[in-house]
Structures are given as structure tokens and as C-alpha cells.
Amino acid sequence: IDQDIRTMHENEIEGYVESVIHSELSESYWTSVLPQAMNVSNSNSPYWHVYRATQVKMNDKGFLSRDITVRELIEYKSDVHHVFPRDLLKKQGLSRGQYNQIANYVIAQSEINIAIGNKSPDNYFQSLIEQVNGGGRKYGNIADEQELIENLQQNCIPVGIETMNVDDYQDFLAQRRILMAEKIHSYFTLL
Numbered sequence: 001i002d003q004d005i006r007t008m009h010e011n012e013i014e015g016y017v018e019s020v021i022h023s024e025l026s027e028s029y030w031t032s033v034l035p036q037a038m039n040v041s042n043s044n045s046p047y048w049h050v051y052r053a054t055q056v057k058m059n060d061k062g063f064l065s066r067d068i069t070v071r072e073l074i075e076y077k078s079d080v081h082h083v084f085p086r087d088l089l090k091k092q093g094l095s096r097g098q099y100n101q102i103a104n105y106v107i108a109q110s111e112i113n114i115a116i117g118n119k120s121p122d123n124y125f126q127s128l129i130e131q132v133n134g135g136g137r138k139y140g141n142i143a144d145e146q147e148l149i150e151n152l153q154q155n156c157i158p159v160g161i162e163t164m165n166v167d168d169y170q171d172f173l174a175q176r177r178i179l180m181a182e183k184i185h186s187y188f189t190l191l
Helices: 002-024 027-037 046-057 070-075 086-091 110-116 121-132 145-154 166-190
Strands: 079-082 105-108
Touching: 027 166, 046 070, 046 105, 046 166, 070 105, 079 110, 086 166, 105 110, 121 145
Parallel strands: none
Antiparallel strands: 079 105
């Protein structure tokens, strides 16, 4: 610590911070180290908290929400929803550590979470596709395909989710960790 303090005074704080950022947060950190570090199943993970802070800062909407932001959902004690429902994965024999991966979490309105229940993404996303093409509303109020695409991007949901089932779960997690890390990186560059 003494060496760090001497270095800070010698290089001025701003220069010191820049040197630490460049040495510790290289491109490989954002593309490899961070996604791998997000391979955790603890909702108290600092990575999960930073991801949520990123969504708040970027004014993202909750998962499948048209009008309600992540900030509002967090303030009002929203549900942490599993994109691949916990019960569905438990029935497939996955352990708690596997189905509670932070890359499987999204912030969602309770009524959306309840409506999805234990349906797999390939099931409930087919209903969402019908919903945005003029069908009845089952999951939130998104009624436009572009709004759905933007919502999925805001929530770092990989392209192709509408065809994913339990067999695709591990690929989904890997893809989503990368998207979440990219979002955190975008947030970091705004600081």
C-alpha cells in the first residue's frame, strides 16, 4: 500500500488511475476474464450488482417490460426471474449452482415472472412472437417487434433465444455472460 501511495503522489492520481486501468482492465479482461468470472451462482455477486447498476444507469427496461425500468423494479422489490426457469432446470436434474447462474437472472415484473412460470424459452418466446404480431398479450405489454428486440438487447438476451430449450442452456449462459460483460464495459467507459 505504501508503494501505491508513493506512486500516486509521484504520478498524480489521475495518471495513476489511468495506469492501473490500462494494466488491470485490458481488452482481454473485458472479453475473457470478466465473462469467466461471471460463471457464478450467487445473487450477491459483485458482478451481478455491477450489471444491475449498469442497467439502472442506462435506463433499461425490465425483462419484457415496455414501460417499467430496471431502476423502478429494483426500488419496488421486483422479482429476479430465471430466463430458463428454475423449476424447469431442476426437473432436468440441474443443481442449484447450475440453475442459479447470474447469467440466467433478469429483473422482471412479478406478473411477467408468474405468467412465464416454468415454460422454456422456446415455448414462451413463441407466444411473445405472436404477441408482437397482433396476438393477445401474455407477457408484459410489448406489442411491437422492434420494442421486443430492443428489450432483449437491453437485457443482454442472446439472439436465437426463441428457439432455445434446456439442451441449449449452457450455450445460452456462455453467450449471455459475454453480452453482460460487454454491457458492463460500456458502462465503465461512461464513468
